[in-house]
Amino acid sequence: MRVLVTGGAGFIGSHTVVALMEAGHEPVVLDNLSNSRASVIRRVGEITGSAPEFHEMDIRDQEALTELASQGFDACVHFAALKAVGESVEQPIRYYENNVAGTISLLSVLLETGIENFVFSSSATVYGIPQSLPMTEDMPIGEATNPYGQSKIMMEQVLADVQIANPTWSVSLLRYFNPVGAHHSSLIGEDPRGIPNNLMPYVAQVAEGRLPKLRVFGGDYPTPDGTGIRDFIHVVDLAAGHVAALEGLAGKPGVHIHNLGTGRGHSVLELVSAYEGASGQPIPYEIVERRAGDVAESWADVSKARSELGWATERDLIDMCRDSWGWQSRAK
Ligand code: NAD
């Protein structure tokens, strides 16, 4: 398949481009490099043997996008978005503009150019506070606690409506749990600007000695060790989930929703301890107040993805920490 990959120079996008190429597909990357670097494309080429076609472009540039999309694609995988939760609270217009208006602009071009297979990066954040665990795809959409989460809920709704109006479309909504880790080559990984918001990149910088200590948000959750529990998923497994969704769902009309996680939860302190083991470095931490908007526990029911996409994760928490550390400690 020839696949238009928006945001393909980013963390999850770049790993998915590698997976697509390794599966014999032809990804074409579109990215405005607002949160990534062009060197990622060269590094993807080092992994796969040839760099993918790359266009520095914004999804909101309708003219350029129409010209590119007219070249003919079988599918579009849409990663391009802004994703910093705290920033979205401070700059809601920028987030809705980029994520929601950007997606609408992209969809109108796809409609015009006849690209009918669409894979969307959604998030477990759409469930809000889980009603039960593990989280299943048929649980109702919850309340978003920030504009970033709200933008994901809004885009899922827009996509469902577009599919109703265009019944031949195949829309795949992939709800990621907590993507972490890096490619085992240490050539690509997550490269957050400034101080990381998310747990594993923060822990990685503490292990490296760039940050003095981790602040663990909340030690009084109703969990075995009192810290939050998440379903961490290796980004390479997540990337494989996109290939499975494309191969399994392209040409199958409808809105297809799948959780992408391991189906297992690990606590913040379990992750800290695994990272210490993988890196051989101490991770000093202190337990502080809970972070506003956090849920106590989140993990996925992955049976639907397994049965419908034939996909399951292969990497565990140790692999995630080892590959994250390989990337973090690479020669820079
Ligand atoms: P990322 O920031 O590394 O990648 C996003 C890419 O999109 C970047 O390369 C950025 O330059 C590009 N981009 C942003 N706005 C653009 C625009 N208007 N036009 C063109 N390119 C644009 O983030 P990521 O972690 O790889 O996330 C990818 C997708 O997955 C996002 O939609 C994100 O919301 C979603 N998601 C991520 C997580 C996570 O924990 N990383 C969890 C759930 C969902």
Ligand code: UD1
């Ligand atoms: C967060 C976002 C979510 C987004 C996801 C991926 C919030 C409320 N949720 O999810 O919308 O989809 O990132 O980008 O921001 N933790 C610490 N110390 C830290 C960082 C995190 O203790 O410095 C804890 C958190 O309290 C949580 C766990 O680690 O229990 C995971 O946090 P994080 O990596 O930020 O992911 P989520 O909160 O699941």
